[in-house]
Amino acid sequence: MSEENQKTDVVAALPPLSTDLDWPDDLTPFDPFDVGIQTSPYAHYRWMRANAPVIRAGNSDAPLYIVSRFADVTAALRNAAVFLSQPPGAVVPPGFLLSLDAPDHPRLRQMASKAFTPRAVQEFTPRIAELIAKRWNVVLQNGGGEVMGLFASPLTISVISTLLGVPVEHSAQMRDWTTKILDYVAILLRGVPGGADDAAYVALTSYIGNVLDAASDSQADNVVSNLARLRASGELTAEEASGFAALIFMAGHETTTLLTGNCLDFLSHNPVWLPFLRTEKGAAAFLNEMLRYRPPVHRLSRFVGEDTVLGGYRLPAGASVRLLVASANRDDTAFPDGDTFDPARSNAAHAAFGYGPHMCMGSWLARLEVRLILERIGATVSDMKPDPTIETEALTGGAFATVGLKNLGLSVTPLRNVT
Numbered sequence: 423m424s425e426e427n428q429k430t431d432v433v434a435a436l437p438p439l440s441t442d443l444d445w446p447d448d449l450t451p452f453d454p455f456d457v458g459i460q461t462s463p464y465a466h467y468r469w470m471r472a473n474a475p476v477i478r479a480g481n482s483d484a485p486l487y488i489v490s491r492f493a494d495v496t497a498a499l500r501n502a503a504v505f506l507s508q509p510p511g512a513v514v515p516p517g518f519l520l521s522l523d524a525p526d527h528p529r530l531r532q533m534a535s536k537a538f539t540p541r542a543v544q545e546f547t548p549r550i551a552e553l554i555a556k557r558w559n560v561v562l563q564n565g566g567g568e569v570m571g572l573f574a575s576p577l578t579i580s581v582i583s584t585l586l587g588v589p590v591e592h593s594a595q596m597r598d599w600t601t602k603i604l605d606y607v608a609i610l611l612r613g614v615p616g617g618a619d620d621a622a623y624v625a626l627t628s629y630i631g632n633v634l635d636a637a638s639d640s641q642a643d644n645v646v647s648n649l650a651r652l653r654a655s656g657e658l659t660a661e662e663a664s665g666f667a668a669l670i671f672m673a674g675h676e677t678t679t680l681l682t683g684n685c686l687d688f689l690s691h692n693p694v695w696l697p698f699l700r701t702e703k704g705a706a707a708f709l710n711e712m713l714r715y716r717p718p719v720h721r722l723s724r725f726v727g728e729d730t731v732l733g734g735y736r737l738p739a740g741a742s743v744r745l746l747v748a749s750a751n752r753d754d755t756a757f758p759d760g761d762t763f764d765p766a767r768s769n770a771a772h773a774a775f776g777y778g779p780h781m782c783m784g785s786w787l788a789r790l791e792v793r794l795i796l797e798r799i800g801a802t803v804s805d806m807k808p809d810p811t812i813e814t815e816a817l818t819g820g821a822f823a824t825v826g827l828k829n830l831g832l833s834v835t836p837l838r839n840v841t
């Protein structure tokens with residue numbers, strides 16, 4: 423058979439079912455909802471990339487097509503006309519860019535980008551550094567503790583609150599609403615009729631509406647004033663402006679918290695890297711490699727809008743696809759020796775923030791915040807190790823297919839000159 427014919431045969435075939443594959447003895451068939459696999463998925467990812475780069479898994483009535491290679495994952499993310507973000511039949515809350523397609527997505531994204539600019543975020547750098555120092559000092563004075571609850575989670579919500587003009591003392595309330603909204607939005611997007619409790623969404627968006635009202639005369643170039651102006655000019659409706667602000671809380675809080683936890687966990691097992699964090703360049707390189715090596719978001723969902731071919735297989739219109747960005751980030755063809763953590767590698771193009779038209783809008787905020795955290799750790803810590811007296815617990819079933827830690831117990835030794 424000619425190579426061309428072989429290719430055609432493969433294209434005609436459906437991807438293999440996960441449960442029909444000849445998995446090695448130490449791996450159960452890949453199932454994205456299996457909690458054990460979610461917490462430790464990299465051996466599965468490696469095997470799939472090498473042996474079955476597109477598979478069918480999940481419920482056999484509604485199969486999910488799982489894609490694991492860098493080239494296929496990024497090709498699908500770039501092709502937003504075919505790989506859609508809006509689940510069929512779903513109600514998308516106003517301003518919720520993540521789950522919108524053209525023509526609404528590009529229009530709203532353009533508007534939102536006018537408000538959420540790198541410059542508008544940059545302005546907050548000293549304030550973010552101050553929030554980090556204040557919270558990290560508590561960890562230092564304690565000699566460690568459960569750092570997700572003590573440090574990472576309250577910090578990231580207070581940074582987003584500050585950026586959106588919400589007083590820090592209200593950030594615990596914002597976190598409570600944000601957590602509840604994640605459930606509400608997940609139910610809406612699944613198209614479940616009724617049943618979704620919108621109280622937290624209404625409370626958060628009306629709170630933000632008041633913040634925007636208060637900023638309506640401001641000429642400042644910050645996120646809140648920019649959103650207030652877009653709302654006043656009618657370029658964004660009031661619902662879209664508040665809805666976009668709610669999305670920033672949702673998309674930015676858990677992701678940045680988990681990335682911070684991944685960095686801390688890694689450092690506690692590899693404290694040899696601590697001195698590397700003492701320069702801005704070292705901290706930035708460490709962070710970029712951590713995003714590749716242990717990204718907080720593992721899978722992105724897409725819905726096939728028309729019959730298409732991906733990775734040599736035919737995917738039917740209506741198919742539900744999971745693009746494994748965390749697997750793509752370990753693909754040796756894009757990142758030689760991909761399972762090795764190496765901040766010296768050139769990996770600017772990793773997929774931790776996605777690819778294509780939906781690529782993360784908050785990546786500079788996340789990078790700025792976590793780099794400042796790492797620099798603070800480099801400047802204040804001489805040793806860090808796991809604290810076995812505090813339970814370390816994995817987070818599973820995160821709202822955005824996130825993987826990371828819910829609790830992390832650390833013992834932290836300050837540098838001698840740090841009070």
Ligand code: HEM
Pocket residue numbers: 507519520521531582669670671673674675677678681717718719722723773774775776777779780781782783784785787788
């Ligand atoms: C380490 C932290 C973060 C990670 C790993 C991350 C990851 C991602 C990824 C993978 C996407 C693409 C989703 C898709 O294609 O379906 C995305 C989109 C988005 N992210 Fe982030 N994110 C992070 C932090 C943030 C922060 C701090 C904000 C804002 C404060 C933010 C706001 C957004 C928004 C608004 C979108 C939607 C963009 C669109 O659909 O056009 N993210 N993020």
